[in-house]
Amino acid sequence: MEHFSTIIIGSGPAGLGAAFHLLEKGGVSVLLLEKSSISSGGLRNDCKQNYTYPVGFPEQLWSHSEAEESLREVRRYLEPSIVKKGDIEIYRKRAFAMGVELLDIEQSHVGTDKAPALINSLIKRLVDGGVDVRLKTEVHSINYEHRMVVLDGGDQISFDNVIVAPGRSGFRWLQQVMDENGVSFTDNSVDIGIRVECTANNFSIVKDYYDPKFLFPYKVRSFCTNSGAAHVVREKYEYYYSVNGHSLSSKRSPNNLVNFALLKTIELTDPVASGQHFAQILGQMAMQLSGGVPMMQRVGDLRLGKRSTRQTFNNDLYNFEPTLAGSTPGDLSLAIPAKILRHIWNSLKMLDTIIPGVLHPSTILYYPEIKTYANKPAFINRWFEVLPSFFMVGDGAGTSRGITAAWCSGIRAAQRVIETFGN
Numbered sequence: 001m002e003h004f005s006t007i008i009i010g011s012g013p014a015g016l017g018a019a020f021h022l023l024e025k026g027g028v029s030v031l032l033l034e035k036s037s038i039s040s041g042g043l044r045n046d047c048k049q050n051y052t053y054p055v056g057f058p059e060q061l062w063s064h065s066e067a068e069e070s071l072r073e074v075r076r077y078l079e080p081s082i083v084k085k086g087d088i089e090i091y092r093k094r095a096f097a098m099g100v101e102l103l104d105i106e107q108s109h110v111g112t113d114k115a116p117a118l119i120n121s122l123i124k125r126l127v128d129g130g131v132d133v134r135l136k137t138e139v140h141s142i143n144y145e146h147r148m149v150v151l152d153g154g155d156q157i158s159f160d161n162v163i164v165a166p167g168r169s170g171f172r173w174l175q176q177v178m179d180e181n182g183v184s185f186t187d188n189s190v191d192i193g194i195r196v197e198c199t200a201n202n203f204s205i206v207k208d209y210y211d212p213k214f215l216f217p218y219k220v221r222s223f224c225t226n227s228g229a230a231h232v233v234r235e236k237y238e239y240y241y242s243v244n245g246h247s248l249s250s251k252r253s254p255n256n257l258v259n260f261a262l263l264k265t266i267e268l269t270d271p272v273a274s275g276q277h278f279a280q281i282l283g284q285m286a287m288q289l290s291g292g293v294p295m296m297q298r299v300g301d302l303r304l305g306k307r308s309t310r311q312t313f314n315n316d317l318y319n320f321e322p323t324l325a326g327s328t329p330g331d332l333s334l335a336i337p338a339k340i341l342r343h344i345w346n347s348l349k350m351l352d353t354i355i356p357g358v359l360h361p362s363t364i365l366y367y368p369e370i371k372t373y374a375n376k377p378a379f380i381n382r383w384f385e386v387l388p389s390f391f392m393v394g395d396g397a398g399t400s401r402g403i404t405a406a407w408c409s410g411i412r413a414a415q416r417v418i419e420t421f422g423n
């Protein structure tokens with residue numbers, strides 16, 4: 001049977017962070033397994049990289065100084081070109097007056113069209129450095145007791161350490177891995193929200209700040225702003241579609257639209273303890289109401305308390321077409337629980353005071369945008385070990401919520417491997 005000191009599962013930023021750290025420190029053989037032909041997730045989609053704590057970092061797992069130290073390492077590999085910001089002081093002042101925080105973050109933006117080249121160059125550097133990278137190789141299961149992974153075709157490979165980084169979309173598989181190996185977990189939080197699409201004129205802050213991060217009361221935050229050539233997209237989950245957004249790298253086919261998410265974090269308590277089940281119920285309800293696809297509503301209709309319809313969707317004031325045209329014009333207030341809608345609408349009103357225009361009647365609100373955080377494994381230490389030499393990192397394991405933090409999570413696991421097994 002083949003043997004490696006460390007097997008990494010998943011070539012997203014968490015897996016890459018671990019692989020590069022191990023390569024740099026040396027002394028351990030590394031196998032990186034990826035089921036796709038190129039890593040999936042945010043590295044390939046839009047690829048905005050945030051370099052300021054706490055964006056992307058669950059604060060209960062990361063202190064400011066820990067995050068900043070790892071981010072320095074991420075910068076060395078990703079060599080970000082930080083987007084310059086214009087004068088955002090006026091927005092910050094207006095936000096502050098209402099109890100809203102505008103984070104001043106350092107960010108770079110690659111763009112969906114340029115991301116594959118970045119990923120391929122990273123993989124090449126790993127291969128050139130001696131990491132065994134196997135794409136299109138899906139891991140079926142992990143047998144911790146016998147320290148081996150089982151590939152989809154049945155092949156077995158043994159390890160001293162395994163770093164599991166399957167991302168958010170791999171959460172069912174991660175659950176199976178936890179069940180089969182007796183790893184305990186919690187699952188009580190979920191982010192539920194909408195994606196806003198409007199003309200760039202009505203969200204003019206993007207001229208000065210590519211992806212402004214606003215923190216509103218009641219755990220609502222703005223997230224993942226796209227502009228220039230921006231599109232709303234949908235992602236298929238088992239029982240529903242969630243919307244998302246991306247944009248192309250620069251001025252190619254600009255559409256003068258902006259999209260961003262407004263998400264509310266829900267922490268569930270006993271007796272409803274599963275964030276994923278809650279998300280599934282809400283996602284299914286939205287699909288039921290809109291014929292199996294996401295729904296969309298113009299702000300003008302929501303204000304008047306009437307549903308948007310296909311006949312009226314692009315009339316008169318409604319001066320731009322939705323980029324996710326396959327969505328059903330409908331009524332968000334039928335689908336979103338009252339508390340969530342109230343807090344999101346309240347945040348939108350505050351945002352409209354900070355950046356007048358965003359609540360123009362033409363603005364489109366898409367629903368649902370759902371971020372599940374999978375079942376959070378119960379870690380036995382700060383190195384994200386769930387059992388000795390068995391690590392779970394990245395968005396799927398709840399150690400991050402973004403590209404750079406995922407990369408940092410991989411670094412942290414790799415640091416432990418080096419400490420225990422390195423030269």
Ligand SMILES: Cc1cc2nc3c(=O)[nH]c(=O)nc-3n(C[C@H](O)[C@H](O)[C@H](O)COP(=O)(O)OP(=O)(O)OC[C@H]3O[C@@H](n4cnc5c(N)ncnc54)[C@H](O)[C@@H]3O)c2cc1C
Nearest residue numbers: 010012013014035040041042048139166167394395402403
């Ligand atoms: C459309 C979209 C746009 C986004 N845009 C941004 C953005 O601009 N900025 C940002 O910071 N974040 C963004 N994100 C979030 C970002 O993608 C994640 O935070 C980040 O990719 C998480 O990294 P990860 O390594 O944990 O998981 P992922 O990047 O999802 O990587 C997991 C990898 O594991 C592989 N895998 C899963 N199961 C197996 C298995 N059994 N065997 C082998 N391989 C497996 C998957 O194929 C995948 O390549 C976006 C996400 C999406 C979906």
